[in-house]
Amino acid sequence: MSNLDRTSYEMPDEYRYTGFNTDGTPKKYYLRTYGCQMNEHDTEVMAGLLQGMGYVPTDSQEESDVILFNTCAVRENAEDKVFGEIGRLRPLKQRNPELVLGLCGCMAQEQGVQKMVLEKFPWVDVVFGTHNIDRLPALLAEARTSQATVMEVWDKAAETVEDMPKARKDNVRAWVNIQYGCNKFCTYCIVPYTRGRERSRQPEDIVQEVRQLVADGFKEITLLGQNVNDYGVDLGTSSFAKLLREVNDIPGIDRIRFTTSNPWNFSDDLIAAIAECEHVVEHVHLPVQSGNNEILKRMNRSHTREYYLQLVKKIRAAIPGVSLTTDIIVGFPGETEEQFEDTVSLVREVQFDNAFTFIYSPRENTPAARFEDTLTLDEKKQRLYRLNEAQAEVCLKRNQDLKGEVVDVLVEGASKTNAQVLSGRTRTNRLILFPGSIDLRGQHVQVEITHPQTFLLKGRMVTREEEVS
Ligand code: SAH
Ligand code: SF4
Ligand code: F3S
Numbered sequence: 254m255s256n257l258d259r260t261s262y263e264m265p266d267e268y269r270y271t272g273f274n275t276d277g278t279p280k281k282y283y284l285r286t287y288g289c290q291m292n293e294h295d296t297e298v299m300a301g302l303l304q305g306m307g308y309v310p311t312d313s314q315e316e317s318d319v320i321l322f323n324t325c326a327v328r329e330n331a332e333d334k335v336f337g338e339i340g341r342l343r344p345l346k347q348r349n350p351e352l353v354l355g356l357c358g359c360m361a362q363e364q365g366v367q368k369m370v371l372e373k374f375p376w377v378d379v380v381f382g383t384h385n386i387d388r389l390p391a392l393l394a395e396a397r398t399s400q401a402t403v404m405e406v407w408d409k410a411a412e413t414v415e416d417m418p419k420a421r422k423d424n425v426r427a428w429v430n431i432q433y434g435c436n437k438f439c440t441y442c443i444v445p446y447t448r449g450r451e452r453s454r455q456p457e458d459i460v461q462e463v464r465q466l467v468a469d470g471f472k473e474i475t476l477l478g479q480n481v482n483d484y485g486v487d488l489g490t491s492s493f494a495k496l497l498r499e500v501n502d503i504p505g506i507d508r509i510r511f512t513t514s515n516p517w518n519f520s521d522d523l524i525a526a527i528a529e530c531e532h533v534v535e536h537v538h539l540p541v542q543s544g545n546n547e548i549l550k551r552m553n554r555s556h557t558r559e560y561y562l563q564l565v566k567k568i569r570a571a572i573p574g575v576s577l578t579t580d581i582i583v584g585f586p587g588e589t590e591e592q593f594e595d596t597v598s599l600v601r602e603v604q605f606d607n608a609f610t611f612i613y614s615p616r617e618n619t620p621a622a623r624f625e626d627t628l629t630l631d632e633k634k635q636r637l638y639r640l641n642e643a644q645a646e647v648c649l650k651r652n653q654d655l656k657g658e659v660v661d662v663l664v665e666g667a668s669k670t671n672a673q674v675l676s677g678r679t680r681t682n683r684l685i686l687f688p689g690s691i692d693l694r695g696q697h698v699q700v701e702i703t704h705p706q707t708f709l710l711k712g713r714m715v716t717r718e719e720e721v722s
Contacts, residue, residue, distance in 0.1 A: 258412035259455065264305050268390035272307030280318035281311040287335065288325025290512065291448075291477050292358055294419075294428040295386060296323045299357070301418030302389045310420075314345060319353045319393060324360035326443050328614040332360055339374050346376045353396050355379040357386070359447035361406055365617050371402060382406035383448055387414045409449040410434075415458050425665065425695040427471045431459055431496065432478030437515065439542070440553045440621040441582065441613060444479055453484050456491045460499055467505045472663055472695055476500070476511040482518050494526035501530035508663060508680065509533045513540060516564055517555035528571045534680040535572050539564075540580035544599025545592040548585055551624070558599060565603055576606040576681035583640055584613045584633030586624035593636050597643050606651050606681065607708075608644045612637050645707050652683070652705035659715050660685070662700045664693045685710040 272280050282303045286296040299321065300310065311317055322338060325331045339356065346352055354377050360366045361382045370377050379396040381388065384407040396403045410433065421427055434449040435442075463474055476496075478484060485491030493511075500509055509532045514523075516539055527533050539561075543549050546557050556564075568575055581596060600608065612633045615622040662677040668686050669676075675689040677698070686709060687700050704711035 261416045279309045282308045282319040283317040284321045286323045297419045298417045300420035304420050305418045321355040324358040326359035353378045357381045362447040379403045384410040426473040427466045428475050431476045432484050435479040443616040453488050473508040480515045482514045494522040497526045501532045506532050512538050524571045535575040536682045538578045545595035578607040579605050581610045582613050583636040586626045649707045655702045659701045687712045
């Protein structure tokens with residue numbers, strides 16, 4: 254397959270109305286998502302396909318005609334949860350044999366999981382992979398008539414399928430895929446096996462999708478890829494910096510975010526593009542994974558501690574007020590106390606605005622799963638705790654430094670606990686709570702930071718954006 258192979262999706266006629274009962278009422282689906290934003294967005298595509306057939310969503314598994322689990326394979330605990338859920342659904346499936354129960358997403362790509370489903374969870378009706386999403390209507394039809402579990406999992410994508418219907422969860426913020434897959438093969442990571450090789454979407458297709466989202470009133474676009482700074486390398490005609498500039502130029506565009514960028518290949522041109530594009534926010538998620546060079550090498554990360562620190566310096570110099578967040582793994586096989594301390598010292602040195610920290614989890618068929626593990630789970634938990642303590646201290650200090658500042662906030666909705674309090678995000682992706690009316694959802698407001706906390710800010714609205722100038 255060449256990266257240029259693309260096709261435009263059209264729902265086959267025979268499935269168009271399969272989401273209706275014989276009495277004309279719509280069938281119901283329950284769709285649960287685990288994992289990253291890419292998976293969340295795949296769920297929006299599946300919801301779009303189901304709604305295109307006539308189905309409507311439900312929160313009740315009991316009432317569902319179709320239950321799908323869109324799964325994540327990145328760590329073992331995510332997988333355990335899914336198996337638990339599927340186990341609990343056996344009685345429901347026995348009571349309602351018409352129910353179609355499906356497992357899809359990254360776990361479906363693992364041979365061990367496929368085998369496990371066939372052997373231990375035969376009441377699952379359909380298993381399909383990350384490259385087979387567009388086949389959902391046909392697979393549901395097959396699952397309805399087949400006695401055995403229907404399984405369709407391709408190792409790689411046959412082509413890029415454009416124009417898939419999407420039922421987006423939100424009407425303020427939207428995800429847009431720019432690249433699928435990953436070529437990096439970090440030794441701990443399963444993603445290159447579950448998502449295949451890197452494939453960039455054509456820039457015209459991306460720009461067209463964003464234009465439509467802007468026309469539909471979306472305020473924040475997040476460009477998605479596992480390794481966005483490699484965007485366009487396979488096309489030969491584009492680059493991520495070029496794409497950012499093109500998206501930034503779309504008339505009416507508001508905020509542009511992107512995730513995830515890899516520290517390797519983070520070019521000066523990309524830094525310049527982020528700095529000069531006014532709609533691209535001042536936030537870079539830059540997973541470091543470890544602060545120790547020997548561990549980084551065994552992780553097959555291409556960067557060193559020194560390279561990373563240098564990159565942070567360049568980004569901070571070029572983009573005033575930029576927020577830097579990261580991902581870190583503790584307890585990688587063989588990680589010594591000193592090597593772990595290097596990670597803690599890096600956290601203090603860089604002063605990340607936030608960090609997502611994980612205990613290493615061995616993954617099927619990845620090289621690191623064969624490395625010798627010298628630590629007990631307790632030791633790993635201790636390290637995670639110590640790292641989190643260090644990062645929490647940094648988070649609080651970084652947030653306290655913002656006290657008294659007035660920041661631009663895009664209102665996302667009411668806070669979880671109080672309908673009179675709004676929640677929103679700063680351009681730097683900080684969560685901020687402040688009193689206000691829900692009518693402001695989807696609008697920009699200016700908020701003074703009055704009470705900074707470790708993981709969130711509290712403030713008071715100063716003025717609406719249009720009143721500022
Ligand atoms: N493409 C992104 C990361 C995607 S996975 C990048 O390279 O930056 C998200 C995060 O999960 C990773 O950054 C890593 O910190 C964590 N992760 C991946 N595999 C893991 C494993 N086997 N055990 C624990 N954490 C893992
Ligand atoms: Fe996994 Fe590394 Fe690819 Fe990120 S860059 S998805 S951590 S293999
Ligand atoms: Fe998980 Fe797959 Fe995303 S493994 S993190 S859902 S790419």
